[in-house]
């Protein structure tokens with residue numbers, strides 16, 4: 001694949017936390033329009049990889065190329081976010097007392113202060129974008145409900161919907177289905193399959209049923225390094241993966 005087709009390419013990415021090498025010479029490439037799952041046992045370095053991509057943690061060495069050419073590994077977190085790399089953490093950061101619609105309004109006007117944007121009238125074009133976003137995440141029928149009254153899964157979807165209003169190019173998700181019901185988990189997978197048409201997605205995940213159902217390529221990390229990359233079938237039939245990860249889970 002030509003370099004420009006990789007929306008992200010991490011090359012020999014390494015971070016050393018005072019002598020503890022959490023990620024070690026990690027190569028990771030993400031194609032445009034791809035939904036990639038990043039798995040591995042606890043402490044493998046998955047979250048740290050996302051932290052380095054979004055600028056929360058600075059790599060000790062190696063680089064992250066965005067769009068094939070731009071080295072973003074020394075850029076600040078807000079600069080990386082404004083380039084279109086969005087990071088969602090496990091706990092949803094929504095405004096519980098506000099309605100679902102108001103949360104979306106705030107996200108749309110994110111570059112202004114919370115109070116200023118609340119009192120600025122929403123245009124009909126913005127209203128349409130919000131309703132289209134709510135339809136995508138399945139919350140169009142709940143626009144006027146208080147966000148705090150939503151189920152755990154619905155809150156996660158709302159946060160994803162809010163992030164999508166910023167039209168990111170890459171979405172980084174850390175265990176998005178943790179704590180969800182089976183039905184919510186499947187709906188989330190379907191949502192991600194739709195999202196990836198316009199935005200590449202990286203999902204750090206422990207839920208193997210979820211990964212099996214929605215993955216094409218899976219990246220396995222172990223002790224900070226790449227252990228294996230391939231389809232779920234490739235991963236499951238790999239002896240080393242069984243030993244370090246699936247074997248650990250099974251036994």
Ligand SMILES: Nc1ncnc2c1ncn2[C@@H]1O[C@H](COP(=O)(O)OP(=O)(O)OP(=O)(O)O)[C@@H](O)[C@H]1O
Pocket residue numbers: 017020022040041042043044045046047048049
């Ligand atoms: N800021 C830090 N300082 C020191 N050590 C850190 C720091 N951040 C992470 N680590 C260590 O780096 C290793 C990798 O952590 P990381 O959270 O990336 O793993 P993970 O694969 O996401 O694990 P889990 O699946 O349990 O979330 C762990 O041993 C962790 O304790």
